[in-house]
Amino acid sequence: MTAPFASFEWTIAWRYLRARRAEGGVSVMTWISLVGITLAVFALIATMAVRAGFRAEFVDTILGANAHVTVYNSTYDSETGVSSRLIADYENMAARLAGLPEVTRAAPLVRGQVMATANGVNAGVEIFGLSQADLMTIPRIAAPEEAWGDIARFREGIAIGSGIARELRVGIGDRIKLISPDGVKTPFGTSPRVNAYEIVYVFTAGRYDIDRTRAYLPFTEAQSYFNREGAADEIEVMVAAPEDVDALAPALLEAAGDNALLWTWRDASGSFLRALDIEDNVMFIILSILVLIAAMNIVSGLIMLVKNKGRDIGILRTMGLSEGSVLRIFFICGAAVGVLGTVAGVVLGCLFVVYIDPIFSAVNYISGGGVWDPSIRGIYELPARLQARDVIAAVGLSLGLSFIVTIFPARRAARLNPVEALRYE
Structure with missing residues (x-):
């Protein structure tokens, strides 16, 4: 019995990913899905970092210049x-x-x-x-x-x-x-x-x-x-x-x-903080949909790859390759796109957060200034805080969706009848 994800399965999947389009390799749709996942993960990490930074800066200015609790008489x-x-x-x-x-x-x-x-x-x-x-x-x-x-x-x-x-x-x-x-x-x-x-x-x-x-x-x-x-x-x-x-x-x-009454900093700013929490959750859901849309492109690209490699699948099956091996080969092809896109998105997102000040300064300079109005936003600059949990959530979401959507075209490839695949060859 063949061990799951054997070396020959990785070798075949790698050959399919490297093959030129004329040879039935990766389609343009797969490259689009790779770029899409990269940008979606980048947007998710950057947005969550800015939201975390904004909340931390807001809370810090509250706690750093105001009483945590005000005690007064009725x-x-x-x-x-x-x-x-x-x-x-x-x-x-x-x-x-x-x-x-x-x-x-x-x-x-x-x-x-x-x-x-x-x-x-x-x-x-x-x-x-x-x-x-x-x-x-x-x-x-x-x-x-x-x-x-x-x-x-x-x-x-x-x-x-x-x-x-x-x-x-x-x-x-x-x-x-x-x-x-x-x-x-x-x-x-x-x-x-x-x-x-x-x-x-x-x-x-x-x-x-x-x-x-x-x-x-x-x-x-x-x-x-x-x-x-x-x-x-x-x-x-x-x-x-x-x-x-x-x-x-x-x-x-x-x-x-x-006769005393209390007024805490949460009473003074609780509604705003709750609004920030709700906005964080909504933004995560919206950006998760973008990741899902980008991951769905993997399905299109993988279906095209399965169609182009129908003859190869028929030959491999007649040579004794099991349905499980074929499924894993095409799963690797699709999952590789998700992994590469996720890694690239994480790198871009982390770099954006680290260099957000010069990036924002450049945007402000190009636009002629006035992009950030402290009288409206309450703070003087765009903050960003990179948190491990946000990065882990983005990576887990991207990889999870990529792996899940890859299963369906991979199963289609595994169930392809070798006789039908070789009938017109």
Whole structure:
């Protein structure tokens, strides 16, 4: 009994693949299927890498510049009978939260929206009031992609995003005015509060919406500016495992107190992340269909090969070759196309991901610039992350489809009647 995939089966299959078309060898359709599988696998790997990179960059900018969990109070009536959500005992609450083993930082925060003005230009700005020590623990602010000035002078002025600096046309040492409608209360009503601050630090966090709208003031100065003396708006909490933040919610609520509420980074961006996951799955399915279409071309090419090699099949069968051997010979021919196309696609896809920056720069240059608008996409460049699971999924899908579709024409070749094949020879 012949062993499966014996050496002579490989030899015959290799001869068929090398034969010229005039000799009944591989048809143009087979070459088309080879190119098709290569491009489909390349597109699948490149797309999944870009999607993985985009999600990782988006999550990194969220976790690197924002609180993992925000703790705030529900509405209550203060001693004066006014409804409030301020945290009066913020130091003790922050200490209790920081005492949890999963928490790496708990910082009181004063937060408000103002209008910033300089050089006759106005811009809406969101102010975050933090202490110097707490500001230094925010990765995308203390160690951003780009920074100007000295963060050590934070107590002496204001730190702003590069988008604000660009819009207001200001730099280090310049002064900007902050205008808040909720200012000094007088017998005639509330008058706007206008304060001027020196710009001591400019940062680029890596997300356009943060760089364009965010500024930091020292905590005590923000308390005074927003009439929050002796209170904070919320507590920013950083945890060691942000991905598991939902599991930490009960412990955080217990430490914060009965009146506390939580808002996690998943609550803020969960819908967007879910949309990314759905898009990933849809893109994989769509590109899988492209791989299937390319693999189906193998069937056409292999059917043509079987037709051209009908005489050879008849001779081999009369010499004693079994149906299984014939099936395996043509299976090797078809599978070889799938394997070669998959390997070529993986190489092209990996090279594209590795050199995506110069490729994208070239595309941007050829098109005259403006291909990537950070104000729309939120980040400044096209990210890509090559993950082993994505490559393995692409390889498994391509090889699996190629092997499956090859079986049908290979079975047709194996069942070819040698008498019919040699009748007119």
